[in-house]
Amino acid sequence: MTTIYILIGTRPNFIKVTQFKKEVAKYPNLALKLIHTGQHSGAAMADVFFEQFQLQPDYFLNIAQATPIQQIAAILVELETLINTIGKPNYLMVVGDVNSTLAGTLVANKMEIPLMHLESGLRSFDNTMPEEHNRIVTDALTNCFFTTEEVANENLLAEKKLAKNLHYVGNTMIDTLVAFKQNIDASTILDDKKIIPTTYCLMTMHRPSNVDTAAGLSVIVDLIQYITSTHKVVFPIHPRTYNNLKKYNLLTLLEVIPNLLFTEPLDYFAFQKLIKHSAFVITDSGGVQEETTFNHVPCLTLRNNTERPITCTLGTNTLCNADNIKPFIKQIIEGKYKKGIVPPLWDGKATQRIVEVWSKL
Incomplete structure (x- = not known):
């Protein structure tokens, strides 16, 4: 049995993980737990999303709203305590580029838990953005990379990541749009x-x-x-x-x-x-x-x-x-703006592809 914990904390995180429990249920060799840090909490910021998505986290850290440093510090302590209580997973997956992402990355590293990053390899190349710092640190410590677009793969390869650890799967945010159309x-x-x-x-x-x-x-x-x-x-x-x-x-x-x-x-x-x-x-x-x-x-x-x-x-x-x-x-x-096309693999099946990778670990 392969056990995976997904750490989420903000509204964009919630939107990207809505289909995982449904897909994991198809594989008897997989077990999934969803951990919500509480970075976004309350009715408008969190509860309404869980209600609409019929998505119930298995564990809540419920950190106090505070400065970014206090948030990250609280998640570090609370997440370590939770994992020591419920047991280490085979993998911890973090999502996106928020404070919860960075904190989960550091916990996985210090507790020697292999780390997965959903939406890895994205770069703005703007070092004034806190999110860019989170992305870079997270990918520096990640073992298994799930990417949404080819440029993300190129960024990771330029940072000397091994191609065998990169999985171009598409965009799980689109999975949610498709599922709840x-x-x-x-x-x-x-x-x-x-x-x-x-x-x-x-x-x-x-x-x-x-x-x-x-x-x-x-x-x-x-x-x-x-x-x-x-x-x-x-x-x-x-x-x-x-x-x-x-x-x-x-x-x-x-x-x-x-x-x-x-x-x-x-x-x-x-x-x-x-x-x-x-x-x-x-x-x-x-x-x-x-x-x-x-x-x-x-x-x-x-x-x-x-x-x-x-x-x-x-x-x-x-x-x-x-x-x-x-x-x-x-x-x-005036109707003269470009039309655009939907990128490859933005087809509502990214979560399915990720879970298929998990099933073969």
Whole structure:
């Protein structure tokens, strides 16, 4: 019997692991336990996702919300204690690039547990990003790499990883989109908010580079004012973004725009329906770049780089800045923007491929 623990901690992590228990159930030689660190917790940040996905973690660490250092330290201690209590697995798999990923990596290393990394090899080559630090450290200590795109394989090979340890499996986030398509289509968010399909821009902004300064937020305000002259803007606003708009006295400029709709943080099904039926999306999120590409929705990413380059080279995504984003918006409105294609292996079967690898360990 091969036992694998998956460590998750944030909303993007939850979305990437929804199909593992179903696939593992097909193999009598595999046992799986799901451990939630509590990095994201509470009704809106965690519980609603577990409820919608019918996904119940086997263990909760329930760390206190704190600074990144305190979070990581708490996970180190709590995860070691849990593993000492329930027993060592044959493998620990970490997901993505968040604080829980880094903490799980260090625990696996110090406890001499072979480490798997789901979504390995992605690089923004921007060392100012905390996520980039997490990705690099995690892959430096990983034994088994599961990648979403060919560029990730190239990055890992350039870092002298052995080709035999790389498994190009596709994107488990897409597995969730495929598995829950009917639930997404059944969401009533458009009717509830009186939103007409394909007449709106969906916006998400949360990265410090965009929302932590008056200059960055002024770019967002200007964009909203520009877009709302032709399209509604639907903006599920991150608490960090909202608080900083208030802090810099910019919120009042937005509150008077009739074509702008702020919403509370949304559940997965509602948010995916908004993506699917939008005219275009403006974001700084990594996951949204992938979800828009799968849905053939134009995406403009307000960042200088991306760790997911296939969304630009094959997909519907374009990296933009304050100086060049408006011409791309004009292209979209005029129907002249690129169409994009869904990348290879983004077919809803990535989890199945990973579990097949597990079954042969």
